[in-house]
Amino acid sequence: xxxxxxxxxxxxxxxxxxxxxxxxxxxxxxxxxxxxxxxxxxxxxxxxxxxxxxxxxxxxxxxxxxxxxxxxxxxxxxxxxxxxxxxxxxxxxxxxxxxxxxxxxxxxxxxxxxxxxxxxxxxxxxxxxxxxxxxxxxxxxxxxxxxxxxxxxxxxxxxxxxxxxxx
Numbered sequence: 001x002x003x004x005x006x007x008x009x010x011x012x013x014x015x016x017x018x019x020x021x022x023x024x025x026x027x028x029x030x031x032x033x034x035x036x037x038x039x040x041x042x043x044x045x046x047x048x049x050x051x052x053x054x055x056x057x058x059x060x061x062x063x064x065x066x067x068x069x070x071x072x073x074x075x076x077x078x079x080x081x082x083x084x085x086x087x088x089x090x091x092x093x094x095x096x097x098x099x100x101x102x103x104x105x106x107x108x109x110x111x112x113x114x115x116x117x118x119x120x121x122x123x124x125x126x127x128x129x130x131x132x133x134x135x136x137x138x139x140x141x142x143x144x145x146x147x148x149x150x151x152x153x154x155x156x157x158x159x160x161x162x163x164x165x166x167x
Contacts, residue, residue, distance in 0.1 A: 002046035002071065004117060005093035005159070006039055008032065010103030011051045011078020011085045021104045022056050030063060035106050040069050042110065044117045047072040049092050050103075051085045054078075087166050093159050100162075101154035108154060116156045125157040 010032060014021040024031040032050055039045055048069075052060050054077045061075045076092050078085035090098055097120055099113070116126045129149040136143045 002044060003095050004044045004097040004099060005047050005049055005095045006045050006099045006101065006154075007049045007051065007086070007089035007093065008035060008101055008103045009051050009078070009082060009085050009089065011053050012082065012104070014104070017104070020053055020056065022052050022060060024104060026106060030060075031103060031106055032060065033063065033067060035103065036064070036067070036069060036073065038106070038110070040071050042113060044114075045071060045099075046095055047074060047093075049074045049076060049089045051076055051078040051089045083166070087163075090159055090162050090166070096159045097156070098159050098162065099154045099156045105153060113154065116154070120156050124161055125155070127151055127155045128153075 010022045012021045014024070017024060022030075022032065026034045036048055039048055048071065050060065050064075050073065052075055057075060057077055064073050064075060072094070074092055076088055079088055086100055089100070097117075099116070101108070112128060116128070119126055129151045132145050132148055132150055134145065136145045136148055
């Protein structure tokens with residue numbers, strides 16, 4: 001059952017990449033199309049919301065329209081910060097269940113997404129993490145890596161909860 005909005009945050013400047021994130025490509029294909037191809041086959045995703053810089057809205061919409069996805073795709077203008085872009089994405093979500101993900105991280109596991117969606121029926125928020133296997137230092141002090149949790153996206157929650165948290 002398609003009951004989930006998947007928000008892709010792609011309005012960032014991409015300072016580390018040297019160009020806006022929305023312009024990144026994988027195998028000569030725009031990264032957002034690569035991700036939409038990957039996500040559109042998941043039966044629980046009812047829509048994808050791509051948060052995009054204003055100056056690329058028209059071109060990105062045209063590119064997506066050519067693909068003729070079976071699920072609804074919304075392309076919206078991002079905010080000045082990641083948090084404001086996320087809020088815009090969530091406010092545009094049609095479903096109460098939302099996944100939030102960074103456009104510049106395309107290599108997530110579909111198995112992880114399915115597991116997260118299953119758990120979302122019993123949990124209010126799901127934040128995936130992993131424990132590093134590397135030695136970790138903070139300044140000159142060694143930190144026990146078993147106590148470290150590295151959080152990553154996508155993250156999943158309910159629309160009403162994230163909007164309340166953003167107030």
